[in-house]
Amino acid sequence: MLIAPSILSADFGQLKNDLEQVKKAGADLLHIDIMDGQFVPNISLGIPVMEAINTYSDLPKDVHLMINKPENFIKKFIELGADYVTVHPESTNQLEYCLELIKTNGAKAGIALNPETGLDVVLPYLHEIDLLLFMTINPGFGGQKFIHSVVDKMYEANSYREFHELTDLLFEVDGGINEQTAKICLENKIDILVSGSTIFGSNDKKRIIQNLRNPY
Numbered sequence: 564m565l566i567a568p569s570i571l572s573a574d575f576g577q578l579k580n581d582l583e584q585v586k587k588a589g590a591d592l593l594h595i596d597i598m599d600g601q602f603v604p605n606i607s608l609g610i611p612v613m614e615a616i617n618t619y620s621d622l623p624k625d626v627h628l629m630i631n632k633p634e635n636f637i638k639k640f641i642e643l644g645a646d647y648v649t650v651h652p653e654s655t656n657q658l659e660y661c662l663e664l665i666k667t668n669g670a671k672a673g674i675a676l677n678p679e680t681g682l683d684v685v686l687p688y689l690h691e692i693d694l695l696l697f698m699t700i701n702p703g704f705g706g707q708k709f710i711h712s713v714v715d716k717m718y719e720a721n722s723y724r725e726f727h728e729l730t731d732l733l734f735e736v737d738g739g740i741n742e743q744t745a746k747i748c749l750e751n752k753i754d755i756l757v758s759g760s761t762i763f764g765s766n767d768k769k770r771i772i773q774n775l776r777n778p779y
Contacts, residue, residue: 568593570595595625597609597630633655634655652674678698707738
């Protein structure tokens with residue numbers, strides 16, 4: 564599995580140092596949550612911090628837009644270095660346009676599923692996206708516990724992926740990831756793990772990343 568430290572849990576007063584540390588520790592990409600205080604009940608980093616992240620780190624940038632009308636900001640975040648851009652179907656009435664916008668601007672397109680959102684909502688798009696993100700917490704705040712009911716959705720999605728031979732479609736999980744829940748994700752053939760406080764709260768980030776990648 565690939566490991567994507569969530570910038571939401573970094574020390575923004577020491578952002579450059581934190582980004583250097585997770586790269587040295589073996590992180591594969593950076594997960595960057597953008598929140599507007601409307602689609603989710605929290606406000607996180609915005610364009611200036613994204614600029615700083617792109618300056619400080621050459622790791623691939625996995626940008627998760629938890630904002631209303633993401634179509635208004637997709638191009639800007641790609642210009643600032645986003646390699647993946649993931650949107651929520653509940654956040655826009657132009658989902659197809661958002662995916663097209665992501666791709667035509669040179670990034671990989673993802674859709675995020677909230678814990679209560681059924682897989683049927685995204686089935687029509689699985690053949691055209693690059694990434695499906697399973698939220699295993701309610702989006703908006705880090706440090707929450709893993710919602711185990713989402714595991715059934717992972718199993719169903721993996722069965723669909725295998726049946727339709729969608730070999731390039733990546734599955735990602737975000738929320739409550741630690742060494743125990745990483746095992747569950749590995750068993751369900753998840754490709755990317757997002758982890759915030761577990762990584763950034765550790766004094767031995769290399770060991771934590773190794774243990775998340777190989778939890779057995």
